[in-house]
Amino acid sequence: ALCEVHIAAVMAEYLRGEEVYPEGCSPFSILSPNILRDETNTRTDHAGGQSDTVFTLDSLLTQLECCALMLDRAERYEQLGNLYRLLVPIYEQRRDYSALVHCYSHLYQAYTRVVEVNNSQKRLLGRYFRVVFYGVVYFEDEAGKEYVYKEPKVTSLAEISERLNLQYCEKFGKENVKLIMDSNFVDADELDARFAYIQVTHVVPYFNELEQPNRQTEYERNNNINQFVFETPFTRTDAEVNQNDIGDGEQRVKPKPKAHGRLQDQWKRRVIISTSYCFPYVQKRIPIVDTQIQEMSPIEVAIDEMESRVKELTEIIDKKPTDIKKLQLKLQGSISVQVNAGPLAYATTFLQDARLSIAMSDTVSLASNSDCATYPVNQVARLREVYRQFMVTCKLALDLNASLISSDQCEYQMALESTYAELLSALESVLGSSSLHNASLNNRGSHGSNYGGAYLSLFGHGGAGVDC
Template sequence: MISFSPCAVWAKTASFSMGWAAFMCISPNVKEEGAMKEDTGTQDTPYTEDTLVEQLELCVDYLWKSERHELIADINKPVIAVFEKRRDFKRLSELYYDIHRSYLKVTEVVNSEKRLFGRYYRVAFYGQGFFEEEESKEFIYKEPKLTGLSEISQRLLKLYSDKFGADNVKMIQDSNKVNPKDLDQKFAYIQVTYVVPYFDEKEQQEKRTDFERHHNINRFVFETPFTLSGKKHGDVEEQCKRRTILTTSSYFPYLKKRIEVVEQQSAEMNPIEVAIDEMSRKVSELNQLCNMEEVDMIRLQLKLQGSVSAKVNAGPMAYARAFLEEKNAKKYPDNQVKLLKEIFRQFAEACGQALDVNERLIKEDQLEYQEEMRTHYRDMLTELSGIMNEQVSL
């Protein structure tokens, strides 16, 4: 991602009294550069409007290269102000054409998933004798494109094996909470966990595009499955999970590859809460796919298949049988059972809408597949109606 050094330039350019604060819409990280106004070592540096324009034009070039087209208009605003003041209509026409092209590109790729904004990993270091001030600290690493867990793990293992010796470095393979006192102090330990950006309910509504879900983010989440019997995985009636939310000191995208974690919150979910969470996610995903301007047929059909034709002991109906059948529902709080029932009603509606969208868009060679999905859907509704003791309609 680009450096926001033009913020400091703007702060020293008398024509623009707002200074770095005007770039807050681009990145909250510019607050870190606000202190540069007080840097006495740069007072004699000649900053001019032309310096500002040059720096911002460089920023725009990097935005094109990084495929962050949504930011180009905002970065160009102060440049437009300069050329409006100078009555430089030729440059203004070029700027507005550039903005026009950026928005055309946004409409082309906004929900296509053609842009790969990267993946995120929590990396924790343990071993006072090796990591010194970084011991027991956690960082979020932003990795390019589709970097997998094994790839970053192997890279870090090699990096620190070269530094400390291959026999002295161990990788922690799970996401469980680590107590440093339980570790052998003769070794350096590295724990790598895949995380995704975290959004609360309000942010879920506001951040609708892939770009918005990877821009100006500083909270990340991962989940750790467990059962009360001590096993990691079990039947849905015993499957619990721990959700951990991490907050970083700055926002991604950032000038550095990693940012330190400054806050951690964990919450545990019992089995019916896991069902509520998983089914809510399925409803949200189906609705999002159905409401896209350009529907991703492959993703839609994969979600449909996993929703209406899952195996007997897996998928949504496994949750319905485990928690909503009358003999089982009595074991759980009434309010949670009612909530799960309502989510299943929404799920049935979302599946129906997804089938309608799929039917509208498929070609003739998929008509048989569509009818098969319809049959599975009807069977699901019939079973769900029996489980919930109500008519769940098509």
Template sequence: MYEAINGVYKILCPIHEANRDFKKLASVHGKLQDAFNKVYNQRMFGTYFRVGFYGCRFGDLDEQEFVYKEPSITKLAEISHRLEEFYSERFGDEVVVIIKDSNPVDKNKLDPNKAYLQITYVEPFFDTYELKERITYFDKNYNLRTFMYCTPFTLDGRAHGDLHEQYKRKAILTTSHAFPYIKTRINVIHKEEIILMPMEVAIEDMQKKTQELAFATHQDPADSKMLQMVLQGCVGTTVNQGPLEVAQVFLSEIPEDPKLFRHHNKLRLCFKDFTKRCEDALRKNKSLIGPDQKEYHRELERNYTKLREALFPLINRKIPQLYRPLPLKEIFHRALM
């Protein structure tokens, strides 16, 4: 809450100034300096988990979901062990069962004599318009009511499959109050699920890789090890289901379904942005390395050149239907709208 201190002292300072209370003014400005230093430095906020309760043994909690706020270094295994231990003391060791996945729970398949807990790591979720206002690290960790988690799946029931088979279920949770709150758990009052098709999953993955590249490139102070690790993951020749394979699977052919034209074009543009970010990252890495890493950098450049040449025909293949000129009648109609 260091960000709120300045606003409070803006009210108090004129009072101390009017009273000529310089001792208190000195104390206030000292506290402001400490607060601003804390704001400037990276701080550890909370980590969030969704906990679902299933089974009549939980009483009113049956089929209820909560978002728990934990210290930022808390791992999924830690909170799972703690809750399992807590409810085992209450119901018995043989009664409490932890559901290991994040798939939708079918109550008909559960043992009515047992108490089930489903624990999933969740992240704060922001709409695009919110990100324009939530600029700082504090903004993105304060007044949080919406959280998200993703579950990969395939149509035949497996969690993971080939790229063209990989779907993703995004669950967006809304809590009754915002974190931080006086309680460390808040109940979920609304849940929305969105199913992403394989091409949409590929778009999200490429956007994430591009964002990681941009972050590693512009990080201040620069971290050459992190930059090289991200670069290796993007242009390395041994990367399974890497960018080249994604492009070959989804961009080799124009989709037959017109509904996929926009997704195809969006993925193509994602790859253009991705290759530009790779160039920026290589340029940054070249300025950071010492003489002992020059050969490694040349290898990264060779791998990038091969990747760019392989991607070129794929990302420059446009769908004619998206770029044909509009009829004059339609242009006139849109102008009137």
């Protein structure tokens, strides 16, 4: 579909030069920001160097109608509104009402499909993978190059890895190709020059805080995107060498850090990559031109994890109509009381009152057996606040579920409420019930009436519940 749109933009640029379509390819930027970059001032004076290429306004209209059909086939229904903004003014000027009837009829069908796919969540707009090639003997100029590949539907990491492996095994020989399946950065100098290496990592679209309000739907999160993110867990403790254990003249090999460790040792590396063009594009892979790395400390990992839980649950609550299956799955996973995993594990690791002592004016020291980690007071306070938000959001979800279920799920609702009460009791022993109560008073206004009601319900002052 994008190839057809780019062809139409080339035609528009030609007609601009002929003073037939003065706007040229400029209006096409509403379809893709790539078009202005690629097609502005495109010259089509000769086709194959043999005969003049001649486009007319009618041929442009025909091409745009072709674009509409292709965008529909690609399930990019939302783009049809932008496309017809290019067509409709011309048809109106020509008083071609039959063509206008066709345009608006197609738009009606397209927006009907938008409603359907948004409700069903069954439209799959692709997955993205970071692919890096190593081995100058084999890849030559491509060695060390990084790309983001766009794959159709729900292509898995295993599927694209197998396909690339087969592709390059045929080219270089099966015995000469190796796959790197972890997401850690690779030092090319440490690789065996006798082999061709391919590293494949699953990535997801990334949006900063300013972009997120405009990236609500699945379509918006997969259209005109050029930033992606992936995360890699690691531990610092195992990567450090105890210099006191090394004698004079003794050399010790630096141990390879483990990916996973105890929560208080668990770091996370977030890598944000930018491509030279936006997806979707006329090519299925685009070079990576920028990489930003953020390292998150253990308590920052906990904050990030809990904020993600709150965000995911809030999105399910706010979406109408409510997907009750998704609500129940997310709610059940959120309030599960597990000492060694989930929300309770982070709380007992970083917020246990008995293990907190003020070390400095701006830090909190957390002692665990012989270990001692120091965290900034503001991060500890932030994590505590996220837990308050988390419990309020879980209560909202619990009440919403109670209002939606039928009588045959009464026992299930009671089990959820019991599990929630257990988690609340466990967290109160960590955070303190008075601290939670103060939070309810301080946050009622900022979160609106729903959150206020949830805070009251949190402490037994009402709230929805299934009548069992």
